[in-house]
Amino acid sequence: MNNKLLVLGTMAYDAIETPFGKTGKILGGCATYIGLSASHFQTECGLISIIGSDFEEEHLNLLKSKNLDLGGVDQLEGEKTFFWSGKYHNDLNTRTTLETQLNVLTKFNPKVPENFKDASIVLLGNLDPNIQLEVLDQMHKKPELVIMDTMNFWIESYRDKLDELIGRVDVISINDEEARQITQKHSLVEAAQDLQAMGPKYVVIKKGEHGALLFNGNDIFCAPGLPLEEVFDPTGAGDSFIGGFAGYLVQQKKISFEAMKTAVIVGSALASFTVQEFGTSALEKMTFEQLVQRIQAFKSLTEFEIELI
Amino acid sequence: MNNKLLVLGTMAYDAIETPFGKTGKILGGCATYIGLSASHFQTECGLISIIGSDFEEEHLNLLKSKNLDLGGVDQLEGEKTFFWSGKYHNDLNTRTTLETQLNVLTKFNPKVPENFKDASIVLLGNLDPNIQLEVLDQMHKKPELVIMDTMNFWIESYRDKLDELIGRVDVISINDEEARQITQKHSLVEAAQDLQAMGPKYVVIKKGEHGALLFNGNDIFCAPGLPLEEVFDPTGAGDSFIGGFAGYLVQQKKISFEAMKTAVIVGSALASFTVQEFGTSALEKMTFEQLVQRIQAFKSLTEFEIELI
Numbered sequence: 320m321n322n323k324l325l326v327l328g329t330m331a332y333d334a335i336e337t338p339f340g341k342t343g344k345i346l347g348g349c350a351t352y353i354g355l356s357a358s359h360f361q362t363e364c365g366l367i368s369i370i371g372s373d374f375e376e377e378h379l380n381l382l383k384s385k386n387l388d389l390g391g392v393d394q395l396e397g398e399k400t401f402f403w404s405g406k407y408h409n410d411l412n413t414r415t416t417l418e419t420q421l422n423v424l425t426k427f428n429p430k431v432p433e434n435f436k437d438a439s440i441v442l443l444g445n446l447d448p449n450i451q452l453e454v455l456d457q458m459h460k461k462p463e464l465v466i467m468d469t470m471n472f473w474i475e476s477y478r479d480k481l482d483e484l485i486g487r488v489d490v491i492s493i494n495d496e497e498a499r500q501i502t503q504k505h506s507l508v509e510a511a512q513d514l515q516a517m518g519p520k521y522v523v524i525k526k527g528e529h530g531a532l533l534f535n536g537n538d539i540f541c542a543p544g545l546p547l548e549e550v551f552d553p554t555g556a557g558d559s560f561i562g563g564f565a566g567y568l569v570q571q572k573k574i575s576f577e578a579m580k581t582a583v584i585v586g587s588a589l590a591s592f593t594v595q596e597f598g599t600s601a602l603e604k605m606t607f608e609q610l611v612q613r614i615q616a617f618k619s620l621t622e623f624e625i626e627l628i
Numbered sequence: 629m630n631n632k633l634l635v636l637g638t639m640a641y642d643a644i645e646t647p648f649g650k651t652g653k654i655l656g657g658c659a660t661y662i663g664l665s666a667s668h669f670q671t672e673c674g675l676i677s678i679i680g681s682d683f684e685e686e687h688l689n690l691l692k693s694k695n696l697d698l699g700g701v702d703q704l705e706g707e708k709t710f711f712w713s714g715k716y717h718n719d720l721n722t723r724t725t726l727e728t729q730l731n732v733l734t735k736f737n738p739k740v741p742e743n744f745k746d747a748s749i750v751l752l753g754n755l756d757p758n759i760q761l762e763v764l765d766q767m768h769k770k771p772e773l774v775i776m777d778t779m780n781f782w783i784e785s786y787r788d789k790l791d792e793l794i795g796r797v798d799v800i801s802i803n804d805e806e807a808r809q810i811t812q813k814h815s816l817v818e819a820a821q822d823l824q825a826m827g828p829k830y831v832v833i834k835k836g837e838h839g840a841l842l843f844n845g846n847d848i849f850c851a852p853g854l855p856l857e858e859v860f861d862p863t864g865a866g867d868s869f870i871g872g873f874a875g876y877l878v879q880q881k882k883i884s885f886e887a888m889k890t891a892v893i894v895g896s897a898l899a900s901f902t903v904q905e906f907g908t909s910a911l912e913k914m915t916f917e918q919l920v921q922r923i924q925a926f927k928s929l930t931e932f933e934i935e936l937i
Contacts, residue, residue, distance in 0.1 A: 410814055505719055508857045529838035532855060541929045543850035546841060548817045571935070580932040614934055620850045621930040623889040625923055626880070 320463050320572045323363045324565055325435045326353050327454045328444025328558070329424065330368040330392065334404035335597060337411065337552050345598040346378050348401065349444035349468070352555035355602045356562030356589045358385035359610060360570040365435045367391035367454060369427045371398040381603065390432040398423045411550050412527060431457040439572070442565045443467040443488070444558065448480040455487060464574050466490040466565055467519075468557065474500050486518040490579075492561045494525045507532060508539075521579060523564070525557055533576075533583050540580045543620050545591045545613070552597045556590040559602060563589035588613040629772050629881045632672045633874055634744045635662050636763045637753025637867070638733065639677040639701065643713035644906060646720065646861050654907040655687050657710065658753035658777070661864035664911045665871030665898045667694035668919060669879040674744045676700035676763060678736045680708040690912065699741040707732045720859050721836060740766040748881070751874045752776040752797070753867065757789040764796060773883050775799040775874055776828075777866065783809050795827040799888075801870045803834045816841060817848075830888060832873070834866055842885075842892050849889045852929050854900045854922070861906045865899040868911060872898035897922040 328350030335342045350368045357364045365388035374394065382389060402420040407413070429450055436459040443451040445468045455465065465488040473481050474497060485491060491514055499505060502513040511522040511534035522534040530544040564579075564586035571578055588610055592601040637659030644651045659677045666673045674697035683703065691698060708731040716723045738759055745768040752760040754777045764774065774797040782790050783806060794800060800823055808814060811822040820831040820843035831843040839853040873888075873895035880887055897919055901910040 506857055506859075508855045526838065529835065530850075530852075539855050539929060540932070541839075541852035541855065543839075543852065543930070546817045546848050546850065548815055550815070567936075577933065581935060584932055584934075611934075611936060614936075618932070618934060620848060621852070623849070623893055623927070624886065625893075625920075625927060626890060 320439045321363075321437065322361060322569050322572065323365070323435060323438035323440070324357055324569045325365050325367065325391075325431065325438035325441045325454075326350050326357070326444060326562070326565075327367045327429060327442070327451060328353055328446060329401050330366070330370050330374065331401040331403055333402075333554060333598065334417075335552055335554055336406040338407065338409050339551055340597070342597050344402070346381070347403065347554065347598060349555075349558040351382070351599060352558035352593065352602065353442060353444055353562035353565070354382060354387045355385060355599055356559040356586075357566030358387060359563070359589070359605070359607055360566035362566050362569045364388065364566070365391055365432060365438070367429045367431060369393045369395065369423045371400040371423045372396050374400045388432075388435070391430060391435065393427075393430070395423050395426060398426070405554075407553065411553055429454050439463040440565050440569045441465045442561065443484075444561075445470050448473055448477050448484045451484050452480065452487075455484075464489050464568065466492060466561065468492050468561055469497065471497060471500060482517065485514070488519050490521040490523060491519045492523040492525065492557070492564070494527070494557065498522075498524050521576075523583065525560065527553075527556075531560070531583055531587060533579055535576045535579070538576050540576070540583060542583045542587050543617065545587065545617060545620065547591060547595070550594045553594050554598065555593050555602075559593040560586035560590040562586070584614055584617050585610075588617060629748045630672075630746065631670060631878050631881065632674070632744060632747035632749070633666055633878045634674050634676065634700075634740065634747035634750045634763075635659050635666070635753060635871070635874075636676045636738060636751070636760060637662055637755060638710050639675070639679050639683065640710040640712055642711075642863060642907065644861055644863055645715040647716065647718050648860055649906070651906050653711070655690075656712065656863065656907060658864075658867040660691070660908060661867035661902065661911065662751060662753055662871035662874070663691060663696045664694060664908055665868040665895075666875030667696055668872070668898070668914070668916055669875035671875050671878045673697065673875070674700055674741060674747070676738045676740060678702045678704065678732045680732045681705050683709045697741075697744070700739060700744065702736075702739070704732050704735060707735070714863075716862065720862055738763050748772040749874050749878045750774045751870065752793075753870075754779050757782055757786050757793045760793050761789065761796075764793075773798050773877065775801060775870065777801050777870055778806065780806060780809060791826065794823070797828050799830040799832060800828045801832040801834065801866075801873070803836070803866065807831075807833050830885075832892065834869065836862075836865075840869070840892055840896060842888055844885045844888070847885050849885070849892060851892045851896045852926065854896065854926060854929065856900060856904070859903045862903050863907065864902050864911075868902040869895035869899040871895070893923055893926050894919075897926060
């Protein structure tokens with residue numbers, strides 16, 4: 320197992336409104352969050368994405384400074400970068416999309432660079448399942464671990480391709496509503512069983528402020544949501560989570576339920592930083608020492624002594 | 629500290645409909661669930677409640693067989709026991725009340741038996757805050773620990789009395805929506821801070837399938853929800869929880885954040901049994917060995933190794 324992590328996803332500009340404020344165009348996209356999150360670990364991490372000529376040098380430099388390999392990022396001259404704008408409601412659990420400009424995304428033909436065709440871990444961020452499959456097909460051999468994310472849009476409109484993809488991955492990471500939507504089961508235990516029957520040995524179900532669940536056969540792990548005084552902007556939380564999850568595993572060079580338990584906590588800790596500021600700010604500034612402290616906080620949060628009689 | 633636990637609450641008959649079935653009149657009421665739950669621990673537990681002449685001998689015998697002291701239970705000749713009937717919706721998180729017959733509850737003048745006026749722990753189950761205060765006023769001295777529960781109805785319509793009560797208890801145990809309703813804060817961390825400022829040193833916030841949070845100053849403990857394949861009937865889950873919480877503490881004769889962490893897990897384990905069958909059935913049959921096994925399951929569910937680099 321090498322320490323190469325290949326990440327497919329969008330690089331984008333976002334404009335975000337929350338009850339606490341409003342941004343102009345800021346750096347976003349799932350590959351961005353995943354990469355910044357994974358960059359905290361010892362990994363050779365390459366991104367596959369597409370951007371327009373409006374994508375700023377400053378942002379390319381930021382990603383490069385975090386040792387992210389951009390050899391798989393296509394920049395289209397005269398085209399514009401994917402743009403999303405949305406508004407979060409008061410409880411921060413729901414949001415309304417104000418505008419989506421696909422721009423370069425409509426011309427995305429992902430190309431895996433030669434030096435990443437043997438990556439141990441491939442992380443397929445939320446995108447059209449056809450594009451996710453295209454990346455998988457370009458690998459030299461089956462990676463040690465393939466992880467995928469998706470969202471309601473693909474579940475509703477691309478179900479056949481999505482099922483084909485789910486059949487080919489080892490880990491699916493989705494939120495509780497998406498798990499219920501795919502399986503039509505309300506119980507998350509039953510939903511996770513059904514998802515495993517579709518292919519992936521490991522199922523991660525994200526529950527937002529309530530934490531995350533990891534399923535593997537009959538084993539279940541429950542990561543708490545860190546009770547935060549204030550969530551500022553939930554954008555990128557799921558991507559930061561899975562980026563940390565994958566970055567930790569590829570660094571450890573270990574694929575097991577035990578390793579994934581810690582990986583889920585690592586991912587949760589990274590996501591807890593992301594939501595404390597707009598966009599990628601917190602993720603950029605965070606030190607490894609702060610990350611370790613927060614992981615320790617997750618441990619303290621759930622530890623208790625059994626002492627009966 | 630003695631091992632006496634005094635419990636105030638309703639003893640009732642319920643008729644329950646869930647997506648899985650429907651019951652006739654079955655034993656219910658918060659004092660019943662609390663008592664049955666606490667009876668699994670070494671405690672002298674007395675109930676204060678009121679019942680009608682229709683309350684069946686069989687049910688009185690059941691409670692006596694669990695060593696519950698019924699000296700504080702008033703039986704009114706020619707009157708009927710409190711009756712509630714409700715229907716749970718498909719997701720089991722919401723329910724509609726079909727019928728409420730207050731019956732004897734309108735004539736409830738709680739009387740604390742002499743031998744319980746020195747109880748170490750007093751647990752004020754969900755009832756009119758005036759009645760909860762009346763019980764507190766009858767104690768010989770301030771108990772080691774006073775625990776209270778309440779619900780949206782009292783928050784909306786009895787706010788002044790409720791605030792007076794909250795100011796006199798050590799632990800408040802409520803669900804997330806109620807915590808938000810009382811404090812008008814969306815963040816549960818902020819809500820718990822506000823609740824502590826109102827009086828109780830300890831705040832327990834129940835989150836249903838997502839577990840529970842315990843707050844004390846800056847310390848937070850997070851108990852996971854046990855992922856269950858099937859929840860059959862949520863009635864009494866919160867009462868089983870707090871009954872186990874109090875029963876464990878009075879047995880241990882320890883009042884501390886550390887002890888309460890375990891108490892929250894004990895309560896969660898008891899609630900996880902309750903919801904697996906209609907009414908009090910699971911709680912009645914459960915053995916102490918099964919309880920210990922389930923507590924161990926809660927421990928396994930959240931344990932992970934920190935192993936970075």
